[in-house]
Amino acid sequence: MLIANQRMAVINECFGRHEAALKFYEKAIKYHPLNTAFISGYIRLNIKMGNIDEARMILNRCENIFKKAEDSDQYNSLAKQLKPERKLEFFYKYLESLGIFDYKEGERMTSGSKITPLLTNSFLGWFETQGWENKTLLELGSGSSTLYFAKVISWETNKSWFTSLSDILPANVEYKLIDGISHTFELFDIDSCDVILLDCAENRAIIAKEISERSFNGIVFFDNSEWYRNGVTFLTKSGFREIPFFGLKPVEDWVSCTSVLYKDTSAKDILASGWKTLPEFAKYMPGNSWDIA
Known part of the structure; x- marks a missing residue:
């Protein structure tokens, strides 16, 4: 079961099925939470998907696991990828989503002919x-x-x-x-x-x-x-x-x-708290254990 989950994670990742690959990595780690290879694969996939904040939290949470396994090379490699400079990629992606780089004065259309409100x-x-x-x-x-x-x-x-x-x-x-x-x-x-x-x-x-x-x-x-x-x-x-x-x-x-x-x-x-949707890139956390009383 352990190897099967890891193999399925790698196969799905190779075919671009990243969400499915994440689930297989999670299953593999559940059965073997101290396996740094599985943890590293999971973190790298999150980085590839742009989940930089999630990847950074996982690495911080698993720092002692890498130390006990004397796997400093893996840890340092991941830490290097997750330096604060990586945040610039998110900021660029966010500005790009607003149309900052694509629009010219007087234009209100995206390439898909969707009207974009010129409001903040x-x-x-x-x-x-x-x-x-x-x-x-x-x-x-x-x-x-x-x-x-x-x-x-x-x-x-x-x-x-x-x-x-x-x-x-x-x-x-x-x-x-x-x-x-x-x-x-x-x-x-x-x-x-x-x-x-x-x-x-x-x-x-x-x-x-x-x-x-x-x-x-x-x-x-x-x-x-x-x-x-x-x-x-x-x-x-x-x-x-x-x-x-x-x-x-x-x-x-x-x-x-x-x-x-x-x-x-x-x-x-204008003050309804039952939100219809969240903005793109918003981090929704259903089931947050710190939000249960």
């Missing part, structure tokens, strides 16, 4: 944990969050951008080319929407003032809120609370902020 990564990390599938979004400045809501009303003043997005937006988007957002907004029933995304190339203070004066009780996503503090102040003075999400966006080489503004009556809609 910290905001999107929170945003995806919450449930928006039954909400209606009014998007002032188009193309950012159309994939998450039951219905999206999106207004755009840039004709070329409107044309480039018209053919690829999903059916839940009511997409309109308009002359000016401020005037159209004045005539629109904002209470028919649950969320307003303020991301337009117009005077946002005027629109924020309109939202506050009309006693909107929904949620406001205010992009680049660090540039529009007067606009944010109109909202906070009318009862909104602000949560700022500073972070990174594709195409930008500085830290930006996307703020969530809400009233106490809508807090339950």
Whole structure:
């Protein structure tokens, strides 16, 4: 059984079936927890899969096993691979996932034609944990969050951008080319929407003032809120609370902020702890023994 598990781990690893290989290594180590060859194979596979933090924890936990087996060569070889410099690989992979290296100014499309919201990564990390599938979004400045809501009303003043997005937006988007957002907004029933995304190339203070004066009780996503503090102040003075999400966006080489503004009556809609999903690269730990009481 011992040799069989180790052999199956190696075979699966050779064929790229890494998850299956991990399970066979775990079985082999379970039957022979002091076997440094099995432990080394398990750690190296985790490194290959990019599980650097996991590999580092296993090596630290097994340091005494290597010492007792007088297998310092194996230990030193693994320790060298897991030096802090390895973290740079993760940071690069994380930035790559945000589109930092792939996007050019004015682009919002991935190679797979998936619309990527040009909002901060910290905001999107929170945003995806919450449930928006039954909400209606009014998007002032188009193309950012159309994939998450039951219905999206999106207004755009840039004709070329409107044309480039018209053919690829999903059916839940009511997409309109308009002359000016401020005037159209004045005539629109904002209470028919649950969320307003303020991301337009117009005077946002005027629109924020309109939202506050009309006693909107929904949620406001205010992009680049660090540039529009007067606009944010109109909202906070009318009862909104602000949560700022500073972070990174594709195409930008500085830290930006996307703020969530809400009233106490809508807090339950943005603070659900039953997360829908976790951001990519988040380390979920179900069954954590330190989380059981």
